[in-house]
Amino acid sequence: MKFNYSREWLQRHLVVELDSTVEAGKKLEPDAAQGKSNVVTLSGRVSAITERNQVQMRVALGTLVRQLRSRDALTLAALAEKADISEEELRSVENNPTYTAGPRLLFQLSKFFGVNLNNLYQLSGETVAVDRRLYNRAVKYAAHSADVSPLTPLQRAELDMFVEVLNSAEAVARE
Amino acid sequence: MKSKLAAVELFNRLTGGFEPATLFHGVDQSNLDNFEQRWRPELKRRRDEFGSWTDAAKGNAQDSHWAWVEKAANQASYEAFAIEGGGETQGLMLIDVTTHFARIEHQKGLELAFIELLATAPWNRRHFVNQPKYAGVGTLLLRAAVTLSMELEFKGRVGLHSLPQADSWYDRLDITNLGHDVSESMNYYEMSEAQASAFLKD
Numbered sequence: 001m002k003f004n005y006s007r008e009w010l011q012r013h014l015v016v017e018l019d020s021t022v023e024a025g026k027k028l029e030p031d032a033a034q035g036k037s038n039v040v041t042l043s044g045r046v047s048a049i050t051e052r053n054q055v056q057m058r059v060a061l062g063t064l065v066r067q068l069r070s071r072d073a074l075t076l077a078a079l080a081e082k083a084d085i086s087e088e089e090l091r092s093v094e095n096n097p098t099y100t101a102g103p104r105l106l107f108q109l110s111k112f113f114g115v116n117l118n119n120l121y122q123l124s125g126e127t128v129a130v131d132r133r134l135y136n137r138a139v140k141y142a143a144h145s146a147d148v149s150p151l152t153p154l155q156r157a158e159l160d161m162f163v164e165v166l167n168s169a170e171a172v173a174r175e
Numbered sequence: 176m177k178s179k180l181a182a183v184e185l186f187n188r189l190t191g192g193f194e195p196a197t198l199f200h201g202v203d204q205s206n207l208d209n210f211e212q213r214w215r216p217e218l219k220r221r222r223d224e225f226g227s228w229t230d231a232a233k234g235n236a237q238d239s240h241w242a243w244v245e246k247a248a249n250q251a252s253y254e255a256f257a258i259e260g261g262g263e264t265q266g267l268m269l270i271d272v273t274t275h276f277a278r279i280e281h282q283k284g285l286e287l288a289f290i291e292l293l294a295t296a297p298w299n300r301r302h303f304v305n306q307p308k309y310a311g312v313g314t315l316l317l318r319a320a321v322t323l324s325m326e327l328e329f330k331g332r333v334g335l336h337s338l339p340q341a342d343s344w345y346d347r348l349d350i351t352n353l354g355h356d357v358s359e360s361m362n363y364y365e366m367s368e369a370q371a372s373a374f375l376k377d
Contacts, residue, residue, distance in 0.1 A: 001326045003181040003198060005318060009377050013314040014186055020344035021301055022313025024335040024364075025269075025292035052360075059355045095346070095362065097355070098339045143357045 053135060054125035058097040060138035061123035064166075066094045067159045068113050070151050083112040100126060119166045137165050177201035177257075180319070185260050185309040196260030198315060202267065206257045209264040217297035253291060256319050258312055266312035268293045270320055277332050279351055279365050287332035287365070288324040293317070302340070313344070321371045331371020336361040348374065 069079050076094075080087035085108045092099035101124045110117040122130050123138060141162040144155070151159065180200045184193040199206075258266040268290060275289035295312040297303050317333075324331050336359050337345050345364045346352060356363040366374065 001180065001200060001323060003319060003322055005183075005315075006377050007184070007193075010184065010186075010311060010314065014310055016344065016347050017314050018186075018188070018310050019301070020313070020347070021338070021341040022317075022344055023294050023300075023338040023341050024290050024345075025294070025338070055360060059360075063355070091343075095342050095352070096339050097360075142355065 053130060055097045056139050056142065057123045057125045057130065057135065058093075058099070058101075060142040061101065061120070061125075062094045062097065063142045064115075064123070064159075064162065065090070065109060067151060067155065068115075068163075069094075071156065071159065079112075083108045085109070100124065113163075114167075115163060116167045123166075134165070137162065177203040177206075180256075183258065183311075183315055185258070185265060185311045185315075188307055188310055194260060194309075196258055196265060196309075198319060199257045199259065200254070200319075202255045202257045206259075206264045206267065210267065213263060214297055217303075221297065221303060254288075254323060256316060258315060260309065264296065265299060265309050266293075266295045266316050268316045268320065270323060272323070272327060272329075275334055277334065277365060278353055278363065279367055282332060282367060285332060286327070286329050287334050288320050288327065288329055290317075290320055290333065290335035293320075293335070317348075318375065321366065321374060324371065325375075330368040331366060331375070332368060333366040333371065335364050337364055 069076070072079075074082070076087050076090055079085075080090050085105050089102070089105050093101050093105065103121075106120045106124055107117060109115070110120050119134060121127055122134055141158060144158055178200050180198045183196050183198045185196045186192075187194050254270040254272055256266075256268040256270070257264055269292045271289045271291050272286070275287060277283055277285045277287045293313065293316055295309075299307050299309045299312055301307055320333050321331050324333050333350075335345075336356060338361065342352070342362055345362075350364045350366045350370060353363045353365060355361070
């Protein structure tokens with residue numbers, strides 16, 4: 001195997017690496033490795049949220065925002081401008097499940113896309129408990145929508161169905 | 176078998192200059208010892224500062240549990256690479272070239288070089304130390320992965336799971352983000368043949 005590169009090539013890529021983190025690879029999550037239960041039941045439909053649930057909910061939130069943006073043919077910059085939020089925050093919400101979405105961002109997204117704010121809060125992973133039915137729907141939705149290509153008709157249908165769930169779950173919870 | 180692949184340079188952020196380093200194909204006991212004695216204690220110390228694995232992303236210490244030694248010892252399954260500079264191991268990478276296949280639609284099912292693990296030494300990491308030392312380790316290791324893929328006639332196809340805090344780097348490198356991989360709870364990235372050619376281009 002031969003390995004060659006020019007100093008110019010390295011310098012060009014260094015500009016990107018200098019303010020980045022580069023690590024890749026499988027993670028070993030201590031909680032999962034120890035076989036702890038993912039969900040601790042509190043009562044009825046409500047469960048305490050664990051670290052794993054939090055990540056899964058945030059993945060669903062990121063997928064939801066990305067697909068709503070795709071549905072409305074908006075770039076990150078365009079949505080940021082129209083919804084009066086920071087592009088960087090928006091990028092983090094879409095791509096980084098360790099990122100905690102702030103209240104203002106969630107409020108603006110709720111207003112812009114017409115999605116129930118309380119349920120967006122639950123998806124952000126910041127609540128201490130989560131509606132199990134919403135959690136299950138969110139995980140299922142994210143699992144079926146885990147790519148970033150343009151929406152297929154089926155994905156569009158699943159997106160519409162999930163938005164409907166988000167906007168009706170609160171009413172169901174009050175029953 | 177560890178062999179010298181090339182003389183390379185790393186950028187020392189502290190001095191603002193380039194320093195000589197060496198890229199090796201294969202790792203030996205000195206790399207493993209360096210990892211155990213110098214990397215792992217630092218990773219564990221930083222990991223312990225955070226209450227949860229998710230929070231550990233803030234300290235860039237999520238790979239403290241990676242089973243480097245065991246994996247590297249089983250070299251029949253992996254192609255290993257190391258960058259050494261300043262008397263220490265500055266970066267390590269393990270690539271699986273046998274059990275992973277491409278997922279991007281137009282190259283689906285074709286062989287690729289799958290980066291099982293890619294890591295820089297703790298002291299080179301942003302958010303881990305206040306003043307990270309060397310930059311260039313990730314860039315050079317990724318080039319080595321693409322070069323290996325070319326060598327194996329995989330035409331530069333490379334796949335990997337990015338740690339969440341590294342997503343922006345792979346996004347900016349224009350590698351295809353196939354979104355969250357539920358089986359690994361991480362984003363899966365794949366470099367197409369065209370992207371590989373663009374990445375290597377001067």
